[in-house]
Amino acid sequence: MARPPIEFFFDFASPYAYFAADRLAQIAARHGRAVRWRPILLWTVLKTLGLPPPMETQAKGDYLHLDMARSARFHARPFRFPTHFPTSAHLPARAFYWLEARDQARAEAFIRQVFTAFFVDDIDLRDTGAVARLAGIEEAQLKDEAAARALREAGQEAGERGVHGSPFIFVDGEPFFGADRLPQIEWRLAQI
Amino acid sequence: MARPPIEFFFDFASPYAYFAADRLAQIAARHGRAVRWRPILLWTVLKTLGLPPPMETQAKGDYLHLDMARSARFHARPFRFPTHFPTSAHLPARAFYWLEARDQARAEAFIRQVFTAFFVDDIDLRDTGAVARLAGIEEAQLKDEAAARALREAGQEAGERGVHGSPFIFVDGEPFFGADRLPQIEWRLAQI
Numbered sequence: 001m002a003r004p005p006i007e008f009f010f011d012f013a014s015p016y017a018y019f020a021a022d023r024l025a026q027i028a029a030r031h032g033r034a035v036r037w038r039p040i041l042l043w044t045v046l047k048t049l050g051l052p053p054p055m056e057t058q059a060k061g062d063y064l065h066l067d068m069a070r071s072a073r074f075h076a077r078p079f080r081f082p083t084h085f086p087t088s089a090h091l092p093a094r095a096f097y098w099l100e101a102r103d104q105a106r107a108e109a110f111i112r113q114v115f116t117a118f119f120v121d122d123i124d125l126r127d128t129g130a131v132a133r134l135a136g137i138e139e140a141q142l143k144d145e146a147a148a149r150a151l152r153e154a155g156q157e158a159g160e161r162g163v164h165g166s167p168f169i170f171v172d173g174e175p176f177f178g179a180d181r182l183p184q185i186e187w188r189l190a191q192i
Numbered sequence: 193m194a195r196p197p198i199e200f201f202f203d204f205a206s207p208y209a210y211f212a213a214d215r216l217a218q219i220a221a222r223h224g225r226a227v228r229w230r231p232i233l234l235w236t237v238l239k240t241l242g243l244p245p246p247m248e249t250q251a252k253g254d255y256l257h258l259d260m261a262r263s264a265r266f267h268a269r270p271f272r273f274p275t276h277f278p279t280s281a282h283l284p285a286r287a288f289y290w291l292e293a294r295d296q297a298r299a300e301a302f303i304r305q306v307f308t309a310f311f312v313d314d315i316d317l318r319d320t321g322a323v324a325r326l327a328g329i330e331e332a333q334l335k336d337e338a339a340a341r342a343l344r345e346a347g348q349e350a351g352e353r354g355v356h357g358s359p360f361i362f363v364d365g366e367p368f369f370g371a372d373r374l375p376q377i378e379w380r381l382a383q384i
Contacts, residue, residue: 049251052244059241059354063367074376162251175255180372184266 003192005034006185007170009158011042012089012096013082013125014166015068018115019075020179024169027182031189037100037111039093040155042166043086048159055086071179078116084124089114090151092125094142095135097150110135195384197226198377199362201350203234204281204288205274205317206358207260210307211267212371216361219374223381229292229303231285232347234358235278240351247278263371270312281306281317282343286334287327289342302327 006028010017028035043053055061065081072079092114100107113134117123123130132139141147158168162175169176169185172192176185198220202209220227235245247253257273264271284306292299305326309315315322324331333339350360354367361368361377364384368377 049249051249051252057241057243057356059351059356060243062354063356063369066367067369067373070376074379159251162254164249164251164255175258177255177259178372180370181259184262187266 003031003033004172005036007036007038008167009038009040009154009163009169010167012039012092012111012114013085013087013118014042015072015079015119016179017167018079018119019071019077020167020169020182021111021115023075023179023182024167024185027186027189030186031192033189037096037108038154038158039089039096039111039151040158040163040166041088041090041093041151043088045155045159045163049164051164053086054165072119075179078120080120080122082118083122084126087125089125091128091131091142092134093151094144094147095131095137097147097154098137098141098144099135101146101150106136195223195225196364197228199228199230200359201230201232201346201355201361202359204231204284204303204306205277205279205310206234207264207271207311208371209359210271210311211263211269212359212361212374213303213307215267215371215374216359216377219378219381222378223384225381229288229300230346230350231281231288231303231343232350232355232358233280233282233285233343235280237347237351237355241356243356245278246357264311267371270308272312272314274310275314276316276318279317283320283323283334284317284326285343286336286339287323287329289346290329290333290336290339291327293338293342 008024025035046053055064069079069081096107096110099110117134118125125131128139128142132142165177167179169181171185171188200216217227238245247256261271261273288299288302291302309326310317317323320331320334324334357369359371361373363377363380366380
C-alpha cells in the first residue's frame with residue numbers, strides 16, 4: 001500500500017519555504033513518498049491564531065533579514081532580497097490551485113517558477129499580469145471562485161492543525177516546523 | 193591576537209539551549225575560540241521587546257512540547273519533560289554569576305549541572321535549597337546583590353542587541369538564533 005504523501009504547507013513569499021521545497025521533494029522521493037503542496041497565506045493563519053506576523057517587531061525583523069540572506073548563501077540558493085517584502089501571495093496561491101485542479105505536474109512546476117520569480121527576479125507578487133503570465137493563464141482566472149475557495153480552505157485547515165509558520169510539514173500527521181527540520185524529517189522517515 | 197569569544201545568551205530553562213551548549217563549546221574549541229556564557233531570563237527580555245513568551249499560544253505550545261522531546265531524541269540527549277515548565281530560572285542564573293565572579297571553570301561546569309538537574313532529574317529551578325546545593329553555595333548567596341545586577345545587565349544588553357530567543361549566539365557580533373544555527377556557525381567560523 002502506498003504511504004500517504006508528505007504535506008507541505010507554505011507561503012509563496014516565505015524564503016524558508018523556498019530554501020526547503022526542493023530538498024523536501026528529494027527527501028520524499030528517497031522514501032517513496034509524494035508531496036502534497038499546500039500554499040496558504042501565512043498572515044491570515046497567524047491572525048486567526050492570535051500570533052503577530054514574523055517581521056512585526058524590529059528585533060525579529062532585523063534578524064530575519066540577516067538570517068534569510070545568510071541561509072541562502074549557506075544552502076547555496078540564488079537569492080536577492082525582494083523589493084516587495086513582506087507581501088501577500090494570494091495571486092500565486094490562487095493560480096496554483098487553479099492549475100492543480102487541471103494539471104498536477106504543471107502546478108508543481110509553477111511553485112519553482114514563483115520562487116525564482118520572487119526571490120531571484122524580484123517580481124511583485126501582487127502584479128496580476130506578471131503572475132498570470134508566469135502561470136500561463138488569463139488574468140481573469142486569478143479571480144476564479146473555486147481556486148479562491150481552495151486557498152481559503154487550505155488556510156482554515158492549516159489553522160486547525162496548528163500551522164504557525166512557513167514551511168510547516170506533516171509526515172503521517174506529525175508536524176515539523178521550518179526548513180531547519182528537514183534533517184529530522186529524513187531521520188523520522190528512516191524509522192517508519 | 194586571540195579571537196574574541198563566542199557569546200552564548202541563553203535561559204537555563206530552555207531545552208534548545210541545553211541541546212546546543214555542548215556542541216557549541218566543541219565547535220568553538222575546534223576554531224580556537226572561547227565561549228562567553230551569558231545566562232538571561234528570556235521572558236523579561238521578550239517583555240521589553242513586546243514579544244509574547246514562546247509557549248503562550250496553544251498552537252505554538254503544543255508544537256514546542258512535541259518538538260523538544262523529538263529534538264532530544266534526534267540529538268541523542270537524555271531528556272525528561274520538566275514538571276515545572278515554563279519556569280523562571282532566576283536562581284540558577286544568579287548562582288552562575290556568583291560563581292563566575294569567583295571561579296570561571298566552576299561556573300561553566302555549573303551550567304551542565306543545571307541542565308541535567310532540570311531536563312533529566314526534574315529539579316524545580318525555583319527551589320532555593322536545591323539550586324544552592326547544586327551550586328555548592330549558601331542559600332543567602334542566591335540573593336547576592338552583585339550577581340542579581342550581573343543578571344539584570346546581561347538581560348538589558350541582550351534586549352539592546354536584539355536577542356529574542358534562546359539560545360542566541362554572537363560570533364564577532366553576528367547573531368545566530370537557535371540550536372538549529374550551529375551548522376551555519378561552524379560554516380561561518382571556517383570562513384573567518
